[in-house]
Amino acid sequence: MREASQHARLLALREEINEHNRLYYREDAPRVSDADYDRLMLELNEIERAHPDWVSPDSPTQRVGATPLAAFGSVRHAVRMLSLGNAFEAEDIRSFDERVSGTLREAGLLGDGVVEYVAEYKFDGLAVSLRYEDGLLVQAATRGDGQTGEDITANMRTVRSVPLRLAGQAPAVLEVRGEVLMARRDFEHLNAVQAARGDKIFVNPRNAAAGSLRQLDPHITAARPLRFYAYGWGDIQGVSGHGALFGDALLPYETHEQMLEWLAGFDLPVSPHYHRCQGAQGLLDFYAKVGATRASLPFEIDGVVYKVNALRAQEILGYVARAPRFAIAHKFPAQEALTVLLGIDVQVGRTGAITPVGRLKPVFVGGVTVTNATLHNEDEIRRKDVRVGDTVIVRRAGDVIPEIVGPVLDLRSADAVVFDMRALFPNCPVCGSAIERPEGEAVARCTGALFCPAQRKQTLWHAASRKALDIEGLGDKLIDQLVDSGRVNTLADLYTLGELELSGYPRMGLKSARNLVAAIARARHPALSRLLYALGIRHVGETTARDLAQHFGSIDALMAASEDALLQINEVGPAVVASVQRFFAEPHNREVIEALRAVGVEPVSDAPIQGQKQFAGKTFVLTGTMPTLTRDEATALILAAGGKVSGSVSRKTAWVIAGEEAGSKLTKAHELGVPVLDEDGLKALLAQT
Numbered sequence: 173m174r175e176a177s178q179h180a181r182l183l184a185l186r187e188e189i190n191e192h193n194r195l196y197y198r199e200d201a202p203r204v205s206d207a208d209y210d211r212l213m214l215e216l217n218e219i220e221r222a223h224p225d226w227v228s229p230d231s232p233t234q235r236v237g238a239t240p241l242a243a244f245g246s247v248r249h250a251v252r253m254l255s256l257g258n259a260f261e262a263e264d265i266r267s268f269d270e271r272v273s274g275t276l277r278e279a280g281l282l283g284d285g286v287v288e289y290v291a292e293y294k295f296d297g298l299a300v301s302l303r304y305e306d307g308l309l310v311q312a313a314t315r316g317d318g319q320t321g322e323d324i325t326a327n328m329r330t331v332r333s334v335p336l337r338l339a340g341q342a343p344a345v346l347e348v349r350g351e352v353l354m355a356r357r358d359f360e361h362l363n364a365v366q367a368a369r370g371d372k373i374f375v376n377p378r379n380a381a382a383g384s385l386r387q388l389d390p391h392i393t394a395a396r397p398l399r400f401y402a403y404g405w406g407d408i409q410g411v412s413g414h415g416a417l418f419g420d421a422l423l424p425y426e427t428h429e430q431m432l433e434w435l436a437g438f439d440l441p442v443s444p445h446y447h448r449c450q451g452a453q454g455l456l457d458f459y460a461k462v463g464a465t466r467a468s469l470p471f472e473i474d475g476v477v478y479k480v481n482a483l484r485a486q487e488i489l490g491y492v493a494r495a496p497r498f499a500i501a502h503k504f505p506a507q508e509a510l511t512v513l514l515g516i517d518v519q520v521g522r523t524g525a526i527t528p529v530g531r532l533k534p535v536f537v538g539g540v541t542v543t544n545a546t547l548h549n550e551d552e553i554r555r556k557d558v559r560v561g562d563t564v565i566v567r568r569a570g571d572v573i574p575e576i577v578g579p580v581l582d583l584r585s586a587d588a589v590v591f592d593m594r595a596l597f598p599n600c601p602v603c604g605s606a607i608e609r610p611e612g613e614a615v616a617r618c619t620g621a622l623f624c625p626a627q628r629k630q631t632l633w634h635a636a637s638r639k640a641l642d643i644e645g646l647g648d649k650l651i652d653q654l655v656d657s658g659r660v661n662t663l664a665d666l667y668t669l670g671e672l673e674l675s676g677y678p679r680m681g682l683k684s685a686r687n688l689v690a691a692i693a694r695a696r697h698p699a700l701s702r703l704l705y706a707l708g709i710r711h712v713g714e715t716t717a718r719d720l721a722q723h724f725g726s727i728d729a730l731m732a733a734s735e736d737a738l739l740q741i742n743e744v745g746p747a748v749v750a751s752v753q754r755f756f757a758e759p760h761n762r763e764v765i766e767a768l769r770a771v772g773v774e775p776v777s778d779a780p781i782q783g784q785k786q787f788a789g790k791t792f793v794l795t796g797t798m799p800t801l802t803r804d805e806a807t808a809l810i811l812a813a814g815g816k817v818s819g820s821v822s823r824k825t826a827w828v829i830a831g832e833e834a835g836s837k838l839t840k841a842h843e844l845g846v847p848v849l850d851e852d853g854l855k856a857l858l859a860q861t
């Protein structure tokens with residue numbers, strides 16, 4: 173009896189552990205802490221140690237093999253592993269589609285219609301083939317030269333989203349092909365751990381995944397958070413059914429999409445982000461859509477892949493050399509490139525932060541030519557061991573500021589120079605004030621505050637930005653000139669600019685001068701929250717500015733507020749309080765506020781809109797990508813209904829609005845029992861009156 177209940181516990185543990193693996197590695201929504209997970213594994217291990225005859229090869233305890241290998245064996249692929257042709261331009265995709273439709277029309281497989289494709293992500297990892305026999309994972313191999321790869325079975329067993337046994341009725345042989353990769357979050361965490369131990373830092377997730385797979389000791393691989401996504405197959409034997417005959421193989425289904433669903437049915441991790449597309453235009457639409465969300469995905473993709481959906485059509489189209497004619501990779505502009513670091517300058521930010529900036533030999537990356545890239549701070553330069561003269565990897569992802577990932581050590585020349593910020597920049601290079609490096613902080617700061625023209629310029633630029641006073645036409649070049657000529661020293665001075673005067677500045681016609689003066693005039697009566705945000709008080713972002721504005725109603729009330737009064741506000745903590753009080757204690761800042769009043773700047777209150785009070789005081793948190801609304805649009809809808817939007821989930825959160833690829837905020841919501849809605853749910857909620 174005790175035996176029976178122990179065995180039942182063992183089965184329950186295995187199931188629970190597999191479920192946690194799925195939640196973590198597939199849904200990005202872990203539900204337990206690492207410690208809880210480890211406890212479950214420990215309990216399972218104990219039961220198995222007491223009952224060695226209960227250990228089965230598909231138990232989660234059997235993922236990590238006992239002994240390191242001396243070398244990887246080689247594996248001859250039963251069916252060749254192919255690669256894909258690449259395309260970069262829309263034009264290439266149109267010709268691909270023309271070739272495909274031409275061949276299929278000739279073969280009588282396409283009437284007047286367009287070709288149906290399945291478009292998938294092009295995962296930026298390493299191709300791997302998994303062989304299952306009678307449902308059990310028996311072998312895993314790298315692509316190698318396509319014919320022969322390396323045997324990485326022990327390592328792939330440690331990848332927790334790879335089932336050790338297929339679910340359901342598996343065929344006699346099933347070879348699954350897919351990509352091994354590391355999610356960005358896991359990559360960053362791994363690098364932090366590596367850095368803390370003084371171990372090797374990986375330059376990107378792909379590299380980290382490759383390095384992790386190449387370990388002869390599977391214990392090391394097991395400690396690396398790798399994932400696998402299936403997108404194809406190789407050898408298949410012993411399927412029943414009436415599907416397509418492909419080469420010598422009888423496939424159970426007629427289309428690629430059905431094959432993916434079939435694979436997913438065995439509990440193999442198939443990314444849900446594939447999409448059926450019609451004709452070239454359908455493909456290009458998918459490309460544009462994925463391109464726009466690429467930067468917010470949990471892992472990196474370097475393009476999308478298009479595959480003709482009908483398997484019969486795939487077979488007719490056949491292959492050229494090592495790539496199929498029925499599929500093509502449509503790549504995004506590379507996000508990383510190599511170039512030479514010519515020098516390092518420093519830039520002074522709005523709060524005085526001194527940021528080292530690498531001057532680069534111009535390089536085309538991420539779709540633009542890059543000549544400067546951030547190096548973050550001095551510690552970072554030291555940690556990465558970047559030297560002037562090095563060949564470096566430059567990365568530009570989406571609209572993110574280009575950064576220097578690291579040097580290519582193999583290409584380092586003997587005269588590369590270590591950067592010594594203290595020696596080169598003892599004082600602020602812009603205003604000459606002392607540079608302060610607070611103990612324990614990575615960031616060095618110019619102490620010149622608004623005496624420093626660089627900080628003044630940045631402050632004006634921030635104040636004019638869209639989410640602050642939204643002064644269109646006040647660009648950074650003009651700000652440079654206004655500050656350098658001494659004409660504008662503070663925000664208040666902006667309001668005294670006239671048309672004629674402005675039209676005298678280079679590249680300013682009378683028309684643009686007139687438009688700018690009109691835009692400045694409109695900014696005389698901003699919402700109080702916008703004005704507070706525009707002042708650039710440290711730690712006062714948009715949301716906090718809104719909270720402060722709604723709570724105090726006027727600048728005077730805020731300036732007079734005690735620490736206690738400030739702490740009354742939800743989400744306002746000691747850091748914000750200290751920063752607000754420090755700001756208003758500064759005589760110069762008080763002068764600016766007086767000057768603003770003197771030039772007629774009068775903020776209007778931004779109380780919630782009347783009549784929709786049911787969301788007054790309710791806080792929403794947004795996470796993930798919504799199908800149609802942007803984050804700003806969703807925020808605007810919520811604010812218009814009297815609600816608030818916060819960046820972090822707490823017990824006080826009324827709703828979490830989760831889109832695709834929602835991350836830790838969603839997990840937190842589940843933990844705290846906060847209700848979760850999707851975009852439609854949000855719209856329905858707001859529609860209730």
Ligand code: IVH
Pocket residue numbers: 254255256292293294295296297298299300315351403404477496499501
């Ligand atoms: S299909 C017969 N689909 O891209 C076609 N490959 O450049 C075989 N890759 O070696 C590949 N995502 O490592 C396919 N959704 C996807 C993919 C994908 C990434 C990689 C794979 C392949 C390389 C070809």
